[in-house]
Amino acid sequence: MLASFRKSLLDRLVLKPTRHPIDNPEQLKKIVTLAGESIEIFVQRNFIQEKPPELLVLKFPGTAGRGERSSSFPMSGVPDIRTEIWTWNPPGYGGSSGKAKLPTIAELAGHFWHLAKDEMPHDVTFWLLGNSLGCLSALNIASQVDIADKKRIGLILRNPPSLIPVVENVAARYRLKSLIQPIANSLCDSMNAMLTAPQCTSPAIFLQSECDTLVPAWIQDQIIQVYGGTHKKVILKGLGHDDKITNLHHESIDCALSWIRSHTGID
DSSP states (O other): OHHHHHHHHHHHHHOOOOOSOOOOTTSEEEEEEETTEEEEEEEEESSOTTSOOSEEEEEEOOTTOOGGGOOOTTGGGOTTSOEEEEEEOOTTSTTOOSOOOHHHHHHHHHHHHHHHHHHSOTTOEEEEEEETTHHHHHHHHHTTOOHHHHTTEEEEEESOOOHHHHHHHHHHTTTOHHHHHHHHTTOOGGGOHHHHGGGOOSOEEEEEETTOSSSOHHHHHHHHHHOOSOEEEEEETTOOTTOOOOGGGHHHHHHHHHHHHHHTTOO
16 A cells, blocks of 8 residues: 555656647647557658658657657658657546556557557668657667567667656755655656666667756766667757757767667668
């Protein structure tokens, strides 16, 4: 009973779901069923749908993110590749059914991956793109993929949090660290980046906001140091956790995209 209560408190501390309508006519909304839940997916593409995509990007927004607000990144960096982006609203967000809980998000993210893989031709490349909390879903998926799929999967992770120290770090500002530790430690293994990252062998780009105070660089670096695959870190100079990428960062990001293209077989 106490363990369940702590997990519920952690969900409340970390997750910020909203359900208000957000209009974005530039994206196509699809409703799919994952493990009995109705889940919204928002689709963007840079080609006329006469052929299948060569690259499918699965996007996982952050703790307060919504699929309706998904940008077209990284399509501008791969203009010569037929690219499709699917951004989900996890359970409890937007029009997606279910409750916003960390273990539920991890479980349904896995179903989201299998749906995408089953719908695409065998030669499609997948990039799993996470923002903040969404990185944890991407890492959990990548830690469990079949060996046959590893060569066609890449990750792009911006400001990935190791949730336990992030929650403790925020609580310490209010002198609540000792009280919050048992709650933070109730985190499920599937959303613990320090457990999943070492199991990942796919190439990864880590986009690190230089001035991030919510997920400081030292916490992000813990994940990068234990990551099990080849990787490349790009420091986004001058940016905070939620700040938008500017033209000042495009050159370094484009170089990283060229790198992950070559490592995931997109020529």
